[in-house]
Amino acid sequence: MSTPSPTRLRAEVWIVLGLSLGQSAVYAVLSLVIKLTDGGLRESTATLNATRADRQWLDLTLQLLSIGFGVLPVLLALYLLAGRPIGFDRTRPRHDLLVGTGLAAVIGIPGLGLYFAGRALGVTAEIVPAPDTVYLWTVGILVLAALQNGLLEEVVMVGYLQTRLRQLGWGPWPAIVLSSLIRGTYHLYQGFGQALGNVVMGLVFGWWFERTGRVMPLVVAHTLLDVVAFVGYLALADQIGLR
Template sequence: MSAETTTADRRRVAAEIWIVLGLSLGQSAVYAVLSLVVKLTNGGLRQSTATLNSSRADQQWLDLTLQVLSIGFALVPVALALYLLAGRSIGFDLRSPGRDTAVGALLALVIGVPGLGLYFAGRALGVTADIVVAPDTVYWWTAVILVTAALQNGLLEEIVVVGYLFTRLRDLGWGPWPIIVTSALLRGSYHLYQGFGQAVGNVVMGLVFGWWFQRTGRVLPLVIAHTLLDVVAFVGYLALGDRLGLR
């Protein structure tokens, strides 16, 4: 391959990365930064609220329809990333389901317990917004939607920010640690709407997950870990929020 062709390929890969991120979590990062600016200029993070999984309509059938559509369209960048990586292995398969599940559960535990402490510390210090992860209006299908939303988050973030981004940055000749740090910083950036504390926590999560992927080449345990973390947060908030004074 000639140097000229190599340069053209690198430009194509770089453009592809910007397009994929612009359609997904890169776009989220831009809005998250602007949301943080709004919160800081409207009384600060201590008085701010970051709402996830909110109701989308007053009518039950329309709320459910919009929730399902939102989750479905959010998975389109996942399909795009997998399509663009066709023939490239990122460890998103069922070759070792038992081991992947066990590793995912362990990673969720390692990240989840310190993450919960970081959230409450951030609230006490006024650097984290009050995070509401379940809607006020609850229907018979709300828990199912929350679990599905957790799976969507796991698929979107881990496949795009880890599996896809790592593969493409390697194609550009990046080294392991620049890739890990870049991926982690991107993960933190699109969580800035929740405040500085949660952004830092997600950077740490990104470093751990990135190191694991670099070491093993398997993204499925990360999807499982992320999904478990969000299921516990979303459904736990729904079930225990009133008792714990969170709702």
């Protein structure tokens, strides 16, 4: 398959980002401005998986639609990268699971400390990872939401974006840094602390992808991190007085 011209590649990158995480970054910046001008981050809340409707069947439908449409940019990125492997496959399941679990631990444990430090310093919003209204299927939806996040952020922001930037002549570290900064930007709605933590996560994940050429362990790691955060909050929030 012939490589598109640099002009077409640049246009393609802008379109993919505009339809996915680049769009999220713009809204996250606006959300941060609203929080800063409306009482500050210490008093603000960032709800990640809010209830979407009062009626149970409608809430489930909207949740599933949101997850389904959220995966479409992943399919677009994979389609556009056809013929350029990024390690998004099932050829090394045990390796990917073990590496992904290790990366999740490396990122997750310090990340939890960074969150509480950010809350104490007033630079991080209170994050509510699970909805107030809980149904029999809520845990399943939270797991699917975690998987969607892992697919979207790692396939698009790491596998796709870094591959395209390298094709455009960028060096490995400039590509990693740009990807990481965008990752941090679309988390700004959670506050400066979480944005910084996600920049660090992006640097680690981007370096791993450049070193190994495999994005699947990153999807595993991100999914595990979100499953623990979402389902763990749901299980422990009442016991420890978080809601």
